Amino acid sequence: MAFDHRKYRPTPVVARPQRQWPNHVITQAPRWCAVDLRDGNQALVKPMTVPQKIRLFECLVRCGFREIEVGFPAASQPDFDFVRALIEQDRIPDNVTIQVLTQARPELIARTYESLKGVKRAIVHVYNSTSITQREQVFQTDVAGVKAIAVAGARCVAEHAALHPETEWTFQYSPESFTGTELSVAAEIVNAVIEIWQPTKGQPVIINLPATVEVSTPNVYADCIEWMIEHMAQREHVCVSLHTHNDRGCGVAAAELGVMAGADRVEGTLLGNGERTGNMDLVTMAMNLYSQGIDPELDLSDMRDIIDTVEAVTEITTHPRHAYAGELVFTAFSGSHQDAIRKCLNRQTVPPSAESPWDVAYLPIDPRDLGRRYEEVVRINSQSGKGGVLHVLEQHVGITLPRWMQIAFSKRVQAAAEASGGEVDANTISSLFDAHCLDVPTGWQVSDYQAQRRDGQVRIEADLGSQHIVGVGDGLISAVVNGLSNHYDIEASVEHYDEFSLSNNTAAEALACVQIRHGECTIIASAMANDTTLASIQAVVSAWGRLIAELEREQIHEPEVAAI
Ligand SMILES: CC(=O)SCCNC(=O)CCNC(=O)[C@H](O)C(C)(C)COP(=O)(O)OP(=O)(O)OC[C@H]1O[C@@H](n2cnc3c(N)ncnc32)[C@H](O)[C@@H]1OP(=O)(O)O
Numbered sequence: 001m002a003f004d005h006r007k008y009r010p011t012p013v014v015a016r017p018q019r020q021w022p023n024h025v026i027t028q029a030p031r032w033c034a035v036d037l038r039d040g041n042q043a044l045v046k047p048m049t050v051p052q053k054i055r056l057f058e059c060l061v062r063c064g065f066r067e068i069e070v071g072f073p074a075a076s077q078p079d080f081d082f083v084r085a086l087i088e089q090d091r092i093p094d095n096v097t098i099q100v101l102t103q104a105r106p107e108l109i110a111r112t113y114e115s116l117k118g119v120k121r122a123i124v125h126v127y128n129s130t131s132i133t134q135r136e137q138v139f140q141t142d143v144a145g146v147k148a149i150a151v152a153g154a155r156c157v158a159e160h161a162a163l164h165p166e167t168e169w170t171f172q173y174s175p176e177s178f179t180g181t182e183l184s185v186a187a188e189i190v191n192a193v194i195e196i197w198q199p200t201k202g203q204p205v206i207i208n209l210p211a212t213v214e215v216s217t218p219n220v221y222a223d224c225i226e227w228m229i230e231h232m233a234q235r236e237h238v239c240v241s242l243h244t245h246n247d248r249g250c251g252v253a254a255a256e257l258g259v260m261a262g263a264d265r266v267e268g269t270l271l272g273n274g275e276r277t278g279n280m281d282l283v284t285m286a287m288n289l290y291s292q293g294i295d296p297e298l299d300l301s302d303m304r305d306i307i308d309t310v311e312a313v314t315e316i317t318t319h320p321r322h323a324y325a326g327e328l329v330f331t332a333f334s335g336s337h338q339d340a341i342r343k344c345l346n347r348q349t350v351p352p353s354a355e356s357p358w359d360v361a362y363l364p365i366d367p368r369d370l371g372r373r374y375e376e377v378v379r380i381n382s383q384s385g386k387g388g389v390l391h392v393l394e395q396h397v398g399i400t401l402p403r404w405m406q407i408a409f410s411k412r413v414q415a416a417a418e419a420s421g422g423e424v425d426a427n428t429i430s431s432l433f434d435a436h437c438l439d440v441p442t443g444w445q446v447s448d449y450q451a452q453r454r455d456g457q458v459r460i461e462a463d464l465g466s467q468h469i470v471g472v473g474d475g476l477i478s479a480v481v482n483g484l485s486n487h488y489d490i491e492a493s494v495e496h497y498d499e500f501s502l503s504n505n506t507a508a509e510a511l512a513c514v515q516i517r518h519g520e521c522t523i524i525a526s527a528m529a530n531d532t533t534l535a536s537i538q539a540v541v542s543a544w545g546r547l548i549a550e551l552e553r554e555q556i557h558e559p560e561v562a563a564i
């Protein structure tokens, strides 16, 4: 059997009945560090060029990142050159600290410091893998062996820093493959590094605990973080950082639970580009906080800029369902969702505020916060309903319809959606509305009218094309119906009639909608005009014109049907 689960082993869980983190709630943003330019970069088919790195760096700065891992300067000339360019061209804002990664190898550490000459502040991040697999198979050593690599690396980092006291240094250590390392081993090695770096004496130290590969449910990672924090030397002087990957699709969840477990800082990438299934997605985690009313301390409002930048430098397109950023994440095609969204949006106080918080079904955040428009939250296909069609008409055409007409008109839109098999866009819906409701049939344009009320009766005279009608009734509509019935010798009753005044952004001021019935045949029509009376007369006249056209069509088709 090729597909044989028996070849895998479960990841050990931590026995921690005393765990506290499930009782904690995140109430403030962690310290963020963006690692797009390093972890994101090392996972690309085509690593970024220096100009691309500059573009992404500037985007990260605009978003408000204060710590940015800019590369692995000992890895390649472009990585080295980029760090030099940032420093020599004075591109690092005063409130931003750059971070660089190096293996715990003296020649690489030396080259790393060479790249940093002249920088005001920097975080030097050194790592070595500590996992059982890597100890046994990659380094072919034991715990003492990997601990010695870490200790030597930490010492080497500190010695180089001491040669450049003009720079404010922060040291960072990662027991890489932490999630594959026994906790006692991870703690022993981390504490040995802390011992060398002496954070109690004022040296800033970050201990980063990576889910280099995500191997468990996020609660297990949180247990590990809580355990490490309990067993960490000089904890109050150490910044505990998380670096999660997304192998099981829980990179963000693991980071969130890790923060609940006491971590101070989170590393990740914009939109989650990174090794294999990617790094923890900073946009998602920050927006998750934002959607809970917590200041993410990042400004992601120009999401278009973020997406364009990330796509340009990574050559990876953003999935349309990508959390918060995808093209479709604020869009409903399905009727019941559309109906609820439209009703909630109509009731939502604008702008939403602390007093009137955002509360719209199916939209966890206000799309406008990320530069999206309410128009695009509803798009129409064969899964849509009348509420959605009405939303499109309201947003794109600036008109609303009575319920009976929504029902009748949405059937026309449904037919068009089924015929096309895809989306019916706003322009098409507008054209369908014109064709089925608004267009005046040829020869039925009301060019002039007179309406008078006397002794409780309305008398109407109107010119339609070459025809002149005269009618009398209890009201305007019945007078028009009377005139049309007499003139054309066709009886029809008005089943529904409604009129609305229109918003300022439409050319006309009034909209009238009517449904008439003749036997089994129902006809809808509407009309817009600058005065309500004309709109009402025209709507009934247009309905009549459509009815006569329909009857003529039926007459033409009748012999054919009989012949068949
Ligand atoms: C989980 C992560 O994302 S960690 C970051 C990974 N990122 C990268 O690797 C991108 C940049 N890396 C590179 O460009 C290259 O790997 C370089 C320039 C750093 C090193 O290149 P090379 O020395 O030619 O090769 P390579 O990376 O294969 O070196 C592996 C050697 O370093 C050792 N090594 C690997 N990682 C470390 C480490 N963190 N600390 C100390 N030694 C290490 C290995 O045991 C191996 O030793 P061996 O030569 O005795 O077998």
Ligand SMILES: CC(C)C(=O)C(=O)O
Binding pocket: 039, 101, 127, 174, 176, 177, 208, 210, 211, 212, 213, 243, 245
């Ligand atoms: C260097 C470390 C932090 C890393 O990238 C990882 O473990 O994924």
